[in-house]
Amino acid sequence: xxxxxxxxxxxxxxxxxxxxxxxxxxxxxxxxxxxxxxxxxxxxxxxxxxxxxxxxxxxxxxxxxxxxxxxxxxxxxxxxxxxxxxxxxxxxxxxxxxxxxxxxxxxxxxxxxxxxxxxxxxxxxxxxxxxxxx
Numbered sequence: 001x002x003x004x005x006x007x008x009x010x011x012x013x014x015x016x017x018x019x020x021x022x023x024x025x026x027x028x029x030x031x032x033x034x035x036x037x038x039x040x041x042x043x044x045x046x047x048x049x050x051x052x053x054x055x056x057x058x059x060x061x062x063x064x065x066x067x068x069x070x071x072x073x074x075x076x077x078x079x080x081x082x083x084x085x086x087x088x089x090x091x092x093x094x095x096x097x098x099x100x101x102x103x104x105x106x107x108x109x110x111x112x113x114x115x116x117x118x119x120x121x122x123x124x125x126x127x128x129x130x131x132x133x134x
Contacts, residue, residue: 066096
């Protein structure tokens with residue numbers, strides 16, 4: 001059996017959680033990781049498929065703003081942006097609208113970076129190689 005196979009057999013698979021402090025909120029946001037299957041479903045829901053009549057090819061475009069908002073929504077445990085009472089209090093309909101209402105651009109970026117980090121988007125490939133070797 002190869003080293004990678006051994007490494008994978010020893011790993012626990014499950015969601016990770018972490019707290020993210022975002023000023024001026026007095027309590028940390030709690031975020032979780034998601035699976036690649038969940039990520040693909042989010043990405044697919046943010047894609048627009050069109051057909052170019054000239055080249056006769058199908059083109060797929062991803063709305064990155066919508067994808068990022070839905071990724072944050074899916075990963076944010078506390079607060080729950082999907083909560084109807086919270087949306088009602090701020091006069092919005094939908095998790096993405098609530099995020100846009102509650103957070104300033106810098107706060108949103110900090111939260112998005114934390115969500116990307118917990119989901120491995122920022123993992124250094126050299127760190128992963130070292131972990132797999134040991």
